Amino acid sequence: MTFRPEDYRAPLEQAVRYAREWLDSLPSRPVKPAAPVDQLAAAFARPLPEEPADPAAVVAELATLAEPGLMAIGSGRFFGWVMGGTLPAALSADWLVSAWDQNGGLRYATPATAAIEERAGAWILDLLHLPAASAVGFTTGGTMANFVGLAAGRGAVLGAAGWDVNRDGLTGSPRVTVLAGVEVHISVLLALRYLGLGGPTLVAADPQGRIRPDALAEALSAVTGPCLVVLQAGNLHSGAFDPMRECIRLAHDAGAWAHVDGAFGLWAAASPRWASALDGLDTADSWATDAHKTLNVPYDCGIAVVADAAGIRSAFGAQTSYFVQDDAGAADPMELVPELSRRARGVPVWAALRSLGRSGTVSLVEGLADNARALAAGLAALPGVEVLNDVVFTQVSVSFGTDDRTVRVTQALIDGGAVWMSGSVWSGRAVLRISVSNWSTDAADVAVAVDAVAQALATVTTAATDGE
Numbered sequence: 001m002t003f004r005p006e007d008y009r010a011p012l013e014q015a016v017r018y019a020r021e022w023l024d025s026l027p028s029r030p031v032k033p034a035a036p037v038d039q040l041a042a043a044f045a046r047p048l049p050e051e052p053a054d055p056a057a058v059v060a061e062l063a064t065l066a067e068p069g070l071m072a073i074g075s076g077r078f079f080g081w082v083m084g085g086t087l088p089a090a091l092s093a094d095w096l097v098s099a100w101d102q103n104g105g106l107r108y109a110t111p112a113t114a115a116i117e118e119r120a121g122a123w124i125l126d127l128l129h130l131p132a133a134s135a136v137g138f139t140t141g142g143t144m145a146n147f148v149g150l151a152a153g154r155g156a157v158l159g160a161a162g163w164d165v166n167r168d169g170l171t172g173s174p175r176v177t178v179l180a181g182v183e184v185h186i187s188v189l190l191a192l193r194y195l196g197l198g199g200p201t202l203v204a205a206d207p208q209g210r211i212r213p214d215a216l217a218e219a220l221s222a223v224t225g226p227c228l229v230v231l232q233a234g235n236l237h238s239g240a241f242d243p244m245r246e247c248i249r250l251a252h253d254a255g256a257w258a259h260v261d262g263a264f265g266l267w268a269a270a271s272p273r274w275a276s277a278l279d280g281l282d283t284a285d286s287w288a289t290d291a292h293k294t295l296n297v298p299y300d301c302g303i304a305v306v307a308d309a310a311g312i313r314s315a316f317g318a319q320t321s322y323f324v325q326d327d328a329g330a331a332d333p334m335e336l337v338p339e340l341s342r343r344a345r346g347v348p349v350w351a352a353l354r355s356l357g358r359s360g361t362v363s364l365v366e367g368l369a370d371n372a373r374a375l376a377a378g379l380a381a382l383p384g385v386e387v388l389n390d391v392v393f394t395q396v397s398v399s400f401g402t403d404d405r406t407v408r409v410t411q412a413l414i415d416g417g418a419v420w421m422s423g424s425v426w427s428g429r430a431v432l433r434i435s436v437s438n439w440s441t442d443a444a445d446v447a448v449a450v451d452a453v454a455q456a457l458a459t460v461t462t463a464a465t466d467g468e
């Protein structure tokens with residue numbers, strides 16, 4: 001087969017065409033997918049074709065078959081889980097990442113993407129007021145960013161206990177105690193599992209889900225060996241931030257490593273509005289966040305930050321004769337994350353930050369929180385609606401009275417298609433959980449959302465009355 005540049009033209013043009021059709025439809029289309037997965041699976045159910053096909057026709061077939069099964073996550077009316085959309089500059093940069101096809105692991109081999117990612121990392125440290133000498137690794141998401149921070153921590157606390165985990169593994173090592181708040185995110189549990197550390201010891205939290213410093217102090221007093229403390233900046237249900245300065249000081253006084261899971265909430269550090277809520281954040285040892293949530297870059301992009309750059313390299317660095325490594329002594333990108341080969345996923349982060357600037361990034365974060373507040377206020381004004389959390393950031397948890405009613409309103413809301421919000425359980429109660437994470441959500445979307453909830457509520461109320 002021969003490389004002919006013109007062979008890319010028609011399929012790329014098709015991709016642009018279908019991408020634009022999709023993006024053009026976002027402001028008006030229903031948020032939920034039109035068809036369920038079994039229907040999509042049926043649409044794609046054909047044996048592997050024997051013969052080649054025209055690439056442009058492949059793109060057209062793909063886009064056409066997929067369309068009914070796409071969720072409008074990029075819509076300003078999508079409030080599910082904690083998922084951002086994608087900024088125009090970030091999406092476009094992501095396409096270039098694919099066209100360039102750089103394997104982003106080595107500074108020497110792929111200098112452009114290495115330099116771009118290093119700059120994006122430096123901007124993030126500046127924007128979030130994290131220590132400037134920290135190492136920044138670009139992971140697939142928050143789960144792996146937690147994994148990276150906790151891996152660096154595991155190596156450090158075991159090293160301090162005289163145990164080399166890289167050489168000797170965990171078999172026979174001193175036991176590493178992990179302390180985390182009861183509302184720790186599931187991804188931290190996964191990261192600990194991957195690291196062979198098992199489940200954490202859970203520490204009591206207050207009604208907003210913040211870890212209680214007195215409970216943490218008590219838990220730490222019972223720890224004798226190596227210890228990791230996992231804090232949270234941004235609780236999934238309330239958006240609340242753990243008391244950073246006090247908890248990190250307690251951890252450090254006990255010789256423990258302090259890691260912060262800030263998958264969406266770390267971005268609050270960009271704005272002075274949360275300076276006191278996040279006071280002391282910069283004193284932690286490692287931080288995890290997502291760019292594909294609050295920063296609104298395409299999937300998949302998480303960010304791991306470790307204050308001790310040498311520590312992260314000792315966890316992930318690899319030396320072998322066929323990696324020609326950078327002689328300046330700077331860390332190669334592959335020394336900061338689990339993957340050797342990977343796409344240059346930090347490039348869209350650079351583009352997002354370059355397009356927003358500092359002021360635009362701050363406005364983005366503050367705007368999400370403003371809209372969350374407006375949504376909460378609109379919902380609280382509806383009869384029978386209770387907003388359960390203090391709306392301090394982008395998350396709102398709502399009850400409609402009984403659990404059964406809340407579940408039914410949530411389903412009616414999703415079925416309506418005007419918006420998407422997730423059902424969840426918080427502190428033992430069924431909730432409708434709202435996350436304002438899309439850069440394009442505006443006042444009109446907020447109004448549509450409040451209206452959609454009011455309608456879902458009316459449907460459920462009528463159905464209940466009919467049934468009586």
Ligand SMILES: *Cc1c(COP(=O)(O)O)cnc(C)c1O
Pocket residue numbers: 082140141142143144185187188234235236261262263264290302
């Ligand atoms: C989303 C989230 C994660 C996991 O991030 P992924 O990008 O989905 O891997 C971790 N912690 C919190 C608080 C989150 O909201």
